[in-house]
Amino acid sequence: MAETAERAAGWAGVREEVLALREAPFAAKVFGAGQGFGHEFRLEAPLGEAEVAAAEAEFGVSFPPDYRSFLLEVGAGGAGPHYGLFPLQRDGQGWHWSDGGVRNDGTLLGRDFLSVEERTRRETEYEAREPVEADFPDEESYRAAFRAWDEEWERLDPELTAGAICLNHEGCGYYILLVVTGPERGTLWFDGRAADLSLQPLTGEAERLGFRAWYLDWLARATREAHGR
Known part of the structure; x- marks a missing residue:
């Protein structure tokens, strides 16, 4: 999906577009959005700058810019590709992504991927x-x-998988990772090791995908499917 100049600079209107899909006639038919077990096109509230900075300080990393701005402008997690994005949240044990997976406790994010x-x-x-x-x-x-x-x-x-955030679950034990540390910083990887597949980078037309292109491509497809187009 080609980005507009406006979206290249930020995420203006994206949160509203996602939330509006809850009312689309075929919203429940979009993979991973089904009522009761999917994300239902709901988003967590965006985080504040102080919250994102606190999470980065706790993990000892800087989030890739497009993911960082998503947390600030769109939401801490929720609706997204497959079964949605694991929310970044803080509780009595500190910051973590709420999938319950050991890869998302953040202790290994500072190591190079x-x-x-x-x-x-x-x-x-x-x-x-x-x-x-x-x-x-x-x-x-x-x-x-x-x-x-x-x-x-x-x-x-x-x-x-040190140095990478586990972003979401595709089903069947497959995951998408976002690299935050090392030469591959900012790229997305498919983790299909549950089926004895190797980790593989996600690629677009000519280069490896980053978070923004991946999310906006999903939003364009989800919008078409939710409206039966």
């Missing part, structure tokens, strides 16, 4: 250490080694 080569190397080394039953004297010792290897993945998995 790994290159494809480095991520592949770590995954390959981990897989090569999988215990082989024939190497153990009995089943009990094999199962103990396998449990230890499996627990190692619980520590490694979050590190493979």
Whole structure:
């Protein structure tokens, strides 16, 4: 979707457009917007500058400009691609994204997002250490080694997506990540590892997608579908 000059400078009118889709005749047919289990074209209230700055300070990062301005002008989360955007919120434990996922507690956001080569190397080394039953004297010792290897993945998995926010859930265990730290800062990545797929950057016509293009493209498609066009 081509951005207008107005939208290139901000998000003017976008919140109103999204909220208006609640009244569209076919709103419930837009994927992820269904009543009772989807975002229903609802948005959290925007955050204030002091709130965004406080979240950044807590995480030790600066959000990419287009995501940062979205938080300030459109909303802290809610309606968006697939099942919507996980809201950024603060409670007694500090700032976090409200999906309940360990990748969204913010503790690893300050680390650089790994290159494809480095991520592949770590995954390959981990897989090569999988215990082989024939190497153990009995089943009990094999199962103990396998449990230890499996627990190692619980520590490694979050590190493979360090430096990225888990933005939303596509369903079936698939997620979209927004990189906030390192050379890939500002780009979006598809996480399909639940189906043994690798992390892949989202791309547009000739370049990797950023948050603004991704969200506005969704809004254009959702508007057409919600009005039966």
